[in-house]
Amino acid sequence: MSISLPGWWRTPMQAHQLQFFAHYMLFLSCVLVLALSWFHWVYHIHLPDRMYLLWLPLQLIGTFLLYLVLPRFKSLSQGQVLALFVFSLLVLAGYLYDSGGAINPLIHILIAPIAIGLVIFSRQPAFILILLTTAIYFLLNRFYVPIMSMKIPSLNAFFDWHLSGSAAVFLGISVLVMMIVFPLRQKLDAQQQDLLKNQKQALQHEYLLALATFAASSAHRLGTPLNTLSLIESSLRQTCPSSQAQQDLDIMADQLNVCQKALSNIRRKADQSARPGRFSCALSDFIAEVKEEFTLLHPMHELPITLPDTPITLHIDNSLSLAVLNLLENAARYSPDYVALRCESNDDGLVFQVIDHGQGLRDTELSQLGKRPLDQSDGEGIGLYLTQMIVERYQGQLHFERAENETRAEIRLSKSVMEAPTHE
Incomplete structure (x- = not known):
């Protein structure tokens, strides 16, 4: 016949919770x-001799074995930690029984296991611990070895002992309590910071997904008028000799071709954004793709590029190319003669x-770049x-400086x- 234990009995406890009990x-x-x-x-x-031969050795041996x-x-x-708590409470109860029971100031230490149990246990084991501790307290009010029978030198010594x-x-x-509350507070603060960080990343992912969806929708909508303009261009060639x-x-055909290639890139990037996850690629291939897109939008720029001497493999997702391209776009807007990319x-x-x-830009403007979208007629701000x-x-940093x-x-x-x- 097997005994079925409640679900909370098998619930594992975390390392920091076990440390609270050890402390x-x-x-x-x-x-x-x-x-x-x-x-x-x-x-x-x-x-009584039991204090020295039984209760104190049990407590010291239990603590040593625990560590x-x-x-x-x-x-x-x-369940296992609750059993250890019960052992320590029984040892403490025996110690208090042989040293005056509730008259002994040490009776107030029974508050400590209740406080720790409320921190580390779920509701059911914490409630059991509270009931057991309360029962021990009331029993020690009725049953104990009277302190007056222990050869106290004087009544003043007894009162001094009790007050001190x-x-x-x-x-x-x-x-x-300080040893418990401070680590717990630090852990809660760390968890709150992680939660805020995860919330921020979730909002960023949602924002990027919304931009990708908008870009894909815009690319499909612009495809129809561009096709219409291509048909008109072909028709005009026959009627305007x-x-x-x-x-x-x-010139019109070249510009239409540029627009169609740009839309094709937008569709491809939007489709890739819908499939999150990092992939591996060579740094040189990544830069070549960024240069191709930049040259498509700014054919007049040479865009000199400097790469490290040693080959580097990147493990990234598709958003990084957009980040680099946005910086190139803003640079080309303010410097039509020279833009360079260095890795x-x-x-x-x-x-x-x-x-x-x-x-x-002025130093005050540089400090605001990338911090929030800026309302400007030339569009700068949202890209940064x-x-x-x-x-x-990527847990990276965006930095601007002006020479x-x-x-x-x-x-x-x-x-x-x-x-x-x-x-994994």
Whole structure:
């Protein structure tokens, strides 16, 4: 016949929760040793031999075994830890029974297991622990070895022992609560920061997905009028035989071809954005693709490129090319004569530098770039804001600086972009 245990009994506990219990056991051992020493050497109170031969050794041995065995157990269940709590409570109850019961100031230490149980246990084991601790408290009010039978030197010594002991127990419990609350507060703060970070990343992903959807929709809508214009261009070639008209139609055909290629790239990028996940590619291939897209939109720019001497493999998603391209677009807007792209690898990771010879921006304007969308007629701001979001997804940094004759925008990425993703 098998005994079925409740579900919470098998629920595993986390490492920091087990540390709280271990700290409590160590605290209790120190308190019992100090109390016995205080009883014997300061107030010359002769306690029963069980205090020295049974209760204190059980507490010290339990604490020693706990610290010895605990590192070997990666996870203990709530039932197992509750059983350890019951053991420590029974030892403490025996200690208090032989030292005056509820008259002993140490009775207030029973608050400590209740506080720790409420922190580390779920509702059912915490409720059991509260009931057990309360029962022990009331039993010690009725059954105990009278303190007056322990050869106390004087009544003043008894009152002094009680008042001083109460103050010492209050201080000890305060220290124990501090040892519990501070690590718990730090863990809660870290969890809150992780939650805010995850929420921010989720909003960024949603924003990027919305932009990709909008781009795909716009590309499909623009495809129809471009096809119509191509048909009109073909028709006009037959009805306008003059050389000037043919030259104008050639320019029109070239521009239509540029638009169609740009739309094709937008469709491809939007389709890739709908399939999240990193992929591997050579840095040289990545830069070649970015240069191709930039040259398609700005055919008058040479875009000199500097790459590291050693080959580098990137592990990225499709958003990084958009981030670099946005910086090139903004540079080309303010520097129609010169835009350069430089890639460098260092001990910290990878750096993309976009350099232009534009007039540059004021320091106050540089500090606001990428922080939020800016309302400007030339469209600057939204692209850099999007770039900032993309860089943050890579745990990187977007940095701007202005020299005498140039403005430099840098994307600083960690080594994670050059490391293959791990698959569990």
